[in-house]
Amino acid sequence: MSPRTHPGAAALAALAGLLADETRAGFLLALLDGRAWTAGELARHAGVAASTTSEHLGKLVAGGLLAEERQGRHRYVRLADARAAQLVEDLAAQAPPTAAPRPRTLGEAGAGSAMARGRTCYDHLAGRLGIAVTDALTGLGLLRQDTGFALTDDGLRWFGGLGVPLVRTGRRPLARACLDWTERRPHLAGVAGAALCRHALEAGWCVRIGSERALKVTDRGGRALSELLGIPEGTLR
Amino acid sequence: MSPRTHPGAAALAALAGLLADETRAGFLLALLDGRAWTAGELARHAGVAASTTSEHLGKLVAGGLLAEERQGRHRYVRLADARAAQLVEDLAAQAPPTAAPRPRTLGEAGAGSAMARGRTCYDHLAGRLGIAVTDALTGLGLLRQDTGFALTDDGLRWFGGLGVPLVRTGRRPLARACLDWTERRPHLAGVAGAALCRHALEAGWCVRIGSERALKVTDRGGRALSELLGIPEGTLR
DNA sequence: CCCAAGGTTCGGCGCACACCGAAACGTCCG
DNA sequence: CGGACGTTTCGGTGTGCGCCGAACCTTGGG
Secondary structure, eight states, X not given: OOOOSOTTHXXXXXXXXXXXXXXXXXXXXXXXXXXXXXHHHHHHHHTOOHXXXXXXXXXXXXXXXXXXXXXXXXXXXEESSXXXXXXXXXXXXXXXSSOOOOOSSHHHHHHHHHHHHOEEETTEEEHHHHHHHHHHHHHTTSXXXXXXXXXOHHHHHHHHHTTOOOXXXXXOOSSEEXXXXXXXXXXXXXXXXXXXXXXHHHTTSEEXXXXXXBEEEOHHHHHHHHHHHOOOTTTTO | OOOOSOTTHHHHHHHHHHHSSHHHHHHHHHHTTSSOEEHHHHHHHHTOOHHHHHHHHHHHHHTTSEEEEEETTEEEEEESSHHHHHHHHHHHHHSOSSOOOOOSSHHHHHHHHHHHHOEEETTEXXXXXXXXXXXXXXXXXXXXXXXXXXXXXXXXXXXXXXXXXXXXXXXXXXXXXXXXXXXXXXXEEHHHHHHHHHHHHHTTSEEXXXXXXXXXXXXXXXXXXXXXXXXXXXXXX
């Protein structure tokens, strides 16, 4: 008679429940750098006991958000796939009316501003760097944002010329918009975003700073971005 | 010294916490029909006391997911905006490894299959109907899915010819992919998806069934979809 | 072989919160 | 004005779960 509740409600609540704990949310945000962390690293990062971490990781793995890999006495975890990463990104972008009130120390201030300049979002570029690249691609007619979010045929050729052929694997879209939580604007994600980020790291266009997600554009990277995309050198220092 | 936790973690957890309760999740899924429900309707729908419902609605409104409108002794609530709707859609699409085990009664089975045939997703078409329209648009070169998800110039003109000019308002994209939870495939959302759904209802192409999200294609709708998009009549009965 | 270190399991503690019923508060209508 | 109805507020109850420390297991190294 009474439909009681919607069938999917329990599943939705269970999934959301995985993200509804501050410690687990902190894990997922840390893992947005796309790399694998050990359980101990995450425990120290979050400031909770190892036993607590172990239980949290168990839930996240069981829920399909994390993939784990055991190596000797280490338990490495990373985001399960691009879908899981997208979920965390989307939720994080929606959540904070811009979070951090003010950085405490100068060191943290430096780290924060480095993160704003450039960072990775799971497997693609974000921050001002990500926005600059996305805008440049759009300005050159390689990416179309006015009617949605898709590469143009010229854009496909551009990636080919870069030596990074794009192939669709599974259901992951070639191009997808990811909302930036510092710039509040969309930047390039999806297969193309991942390929570009990987190329940028392999070709030495940028290097990681510290142990987290921050990126720094190298001199060589500045020249490459200037030549290939017309981004003025020095914009991203 | 120890970074304790990521700044956005608390905000993320708080937002996810709103969706992490089965009753609240049921409310949000019901509200995905895009219309306004009264508190009492939601209470009966979920099978909880009115007082409980009142508290839940207070949290959802405070969290920015719902907008409320008071009329006399009624409290109407609806999804706050397209962003909130997208969040629920995304999460719901990710959550269930296909939910409903098997429908209980024939009546429920009928309702379930009606939902699979056609329904609304907040403000756009979903179910087999949504997929069929999206596929037809893609096949005619009006929508591009191979390199992302965007209307083509022909697609823009097609909407104009339909008498539904598309204008970008705010940050909402003209076209966006929304993952269908019955078909497990993307369908058209965003400004264009909303405009098309509104036009379909106003022009009598389809009508709502019952009090929820299910849609039925009319004879006139079948003819229109056949003429305009080449969808064979009878496909969606 | 034994010891150090990373990880897990187990009890137990305490808080947060979903739920209800009863009572109070409006609003609408006869 | 009084009664019906939708909604809210308020105690009170129960439970789920995040947390810890201690004990235990496994791996790797001296």
